[in-house]
Amino acid sequence: QVQLKESGGGSVQAGGSLRLSCQISGDSVRFKSMAWFRQVPRKEREGVARIWYPDDKDYGYGMEGRFTMSRDITENILYLQMTNLKPEDTAMYSCAASRDYWGLASPTGYEFWGQGTQVTVSS
Numbered sequence: 001q002v003q004l005k006e007s008g009g010g011s012v013q014a015g016g017s018l019r020l021s022c023q024i025s026g027d028s029v030r031f032k033s034m035a036w037f038r039q040v041p042r043k044e045r046e047g048v049a050r051i052w053y054p055d056d057k058d059y060g061y062g063m064e065g066r067f068t069m070s071r072d073i074t075e076n077i078l079y080l081q082m083t084n085l086k087p088e089d090t091a092m093y094s095c096a097a098s099r100d101y102w103g104l105a106s107p108t109g110y111e112f113w114g115q116g117t118q119v120t121v122s123s
Contacts, residue, residue: 002097004096006095006116009119024078033102035048048069053101066082066084068081078095089119
C-alpha cells in the first residue's frame with residue numbers, strides 16, 4: 001500500500017523560505033508523475049510543481065524561479081523548496097503521485113495523495 005506523508009509546513013513572514021518534504025512509502029512502484037499541489041478554501045486545487053519520469057520538471061504559472069522541486073531517489077522523498085514566499089502562497093500543500101503521466105492541470109489523475117501540510121505566509 002502506497003502512502004505519502006508531507007512535512008515541513010508552517011508559518012513564515014513574506015520573503016521567507018520553507019522546504020516541504022513528502023515521504024513516499026509502501027509498494028516500490030515506479031511513478032511516472034509526482035507533483036505538489038496547493039489549495040485554499042473555496043478555490044480549485046492548483047498545480048505547483050511536477051517531476052515526470054525519468055526526471056523532467058515543470059512548474060505552475062509564476063512559480064518557477066521561486067519554487068524548486070527535487071527528489072531523493074534513494075530515500076524516496078520529494079522536496080519543494082519555496083523561497084521569497086508571498087501571502088498569496090498561503091495554502092494547504094499536498095504531494096501526489098501517479099503510475100501514469102498527468103500534468104499539473106489534471107490533479108484528478110493522480111491516484112495517491114498525502115494529507116497535506118499547511119503553509120501560512122504573513123505580510
